[in-house]
Amino acid sequence: MGKRPPGLAVLAPPRDLRASRVAADGDEYLLLSYPLPDWDLPAILSLAEKDVARALLAGAAQSQIARVRGTSSRTVANQIASVFRKLRVTSRMELAARYSGGESGLRARGD
Amino acid sequence: MPPSAVVTAVDACYALLGTERQWIEGLTRAFSPMLDAGFGVAGWAFGVGEWTWDGQLPVGVDSNFGKAMWEAAALMSDEQLLRCFTTGRVTSGAERLGLTKGMDEEAFGGPLALLGLKDLRALTVSDATGRGVALASGLSQPYRTSRREADKLERVSAHLLAGFRLRQSIARIDAVHEPGGRSVHAEGEARQPDHQESLVRAVKAYEQAHGARSVSNAESALEAWEALVAGRWSIVEQFESDGRRYLFARRNPPEAPRGSPLSPVEAHVLLLRAQGLTYKLIGYELGITATTANRVARLGMRKIGVRQDIELPALFRGQLAAALAPLRARSADR
Numbered sequence: 327m328g329k330r331p332p333g334l335a336v337l338a339p340p341r342d343l344r345a346s347r348v349a350a351d352g353d354e355y356l357l358l359s360y361p362l363p364d365w366d367l368p369a370i371l372s373l374a375e376k377d378v379a380r381a382l383l384a385g386a387a388q389s390q391i392a393r394v395r396g397t398s399s400r401t402v403a404n405q406i407a408s409v410f411r412k413l414r415v416t417s418r419m420e421l422a423a424r425y426s427g428g429e430s431g432l433r434a435r436g437d
Numbered sequence: 438m439p440p441s442a443v444v445t446a447v448d449a450c451y452a453l454l455g456t457e458r459q460w461i462e463g464l465t466r467a468f469s470p471m472l473d474a475g476f477g478v479a480g481w482a483f484g485v486g487e488w489t490w491d492g493q494l495p496v497g498v499d500s501n502f503g504k505a506m507w508e509a510a511a512l513m514s515d516e517q518l519l520r521c522f523t524t525g526r527v528t529s530g531a532e533r534l535g536l537t538k539g540m541d542e543e544a545f546g547g548p549l550a551l552l553g554l555k556d557l558r559a560l561t562v563s564d565a566t567g568r569g570v571a572l573a574s575g576l577s578q579p580y581r582t583s584r585r586e587a588d589k590l591e592r593v594s595a596h597l598l599a600g601f602r603l604r605q606s607i608a609r610i611d612a613v614h615e616p617g618g619r620s621v622h623a624e625g626e627a628r629q630p631d632h633q634e635s636l637v638r639a640v641k642a643y644e645q646a647h648g649a650r651s652v653s654n655a656e657s658a659l660e661a662w663e664a665l666v667a668g669r670w671s672i673v674e675q676f677e678s679d680g681r682r683y684l685f686a687r688r689n690p691p692e693a694p695r696g697s698p699l700s701p702v703e704a705h706v707l708l709l710r711a712q713g714l715t716y717k718l719i720g721y722e723l724g725i726t727a728t729t730a731n732r733v734a735r736l737g738m739r740k741i742g743v744r745q746d747i748e749l750p751a752l753f754r755g756q757l758a759a760a761l762a763p764l765r766a767r768s769a770d771r
Binding site: 337 | 662682713746756
């Protein structure tokens, strides 16, 4: 097993985490909530590309995006390729890592 | 019975949203690998002492099997019915009724015998009021539950009862309170019967009562997160509302089979994945295979209520940005 990077030993709570406990019939339940991602996509993308990128980042499959947008799967594939090319990423995970919100969004791969 | 069958069944027990019928349908599907002997798994809600057929057949089986079960029940005495629903949680129908050669040795077994059934394997749980849920499958031979099987199903049935009680209680959540003990009552609308609505309203009532997060509440949230990561709570339901992901967790009893804490390796893999690294690269970094890295990530995500790894970067961006800042500064200096 490799060395653990400094400061990454444990998972810190998500930003704006809210917590409360619920008492019900003698049992105890915990309610946690945190904001869903607010993707900070650059203006270089067209509106259609932004829509496709947001759907991609929400975990939708290519075929699902095509169905929702009423286009062909091939069109969505082209739009995804265009998004990746413009933003210089190679996967949706890299896309998420780079544009997961504001200035704090990470720049992966040594950017 | 594969371990995944138990996990699937336990998950189905805690499906808190949706109608009772949808919940029971989910249970019959999830318990099928454990209970089904070729005739399907029947499920229904019951109330001991108020045994009436309101026209609703058990869900999960064809109508012939369902009708046969009801016809058999109609031929039983009150005492026999009571034994069916109160004698232990996991036994066969014949065992519950003290029969050795199968249920068809009594008149009430006739309707079942017409379908080639001699016994039922039944799992019933009920709360203190006598209301509960039953799951049963048909058997072509009289059956005796082995000790090992009974032990295994007993553990799952504990979750079934917990899920049943939770579903009953969510509709009448009476108080939401901070870890420190101060109560905020979720009254009025929060007492509506719809479970999801009740839950969402109870949470919002709490959040509205507290307004902006104070330092002490942030500390409470941190404590709660640490307790979740440490495995003291198990996530039983999650939903999204108004741009937020809500996790609903149950405190683990000390003897619970679930609830293992998030390990340092799991945390490490999740953080590397949050940086956009592929599992192959994570494998290189940690000296494990890509498949293992993927498996570890999925285990870790399950423990903290994350559905897809695509959510990880946003979830931990603050932590990653802070941890990577010194590295970036050093890089900029060069």
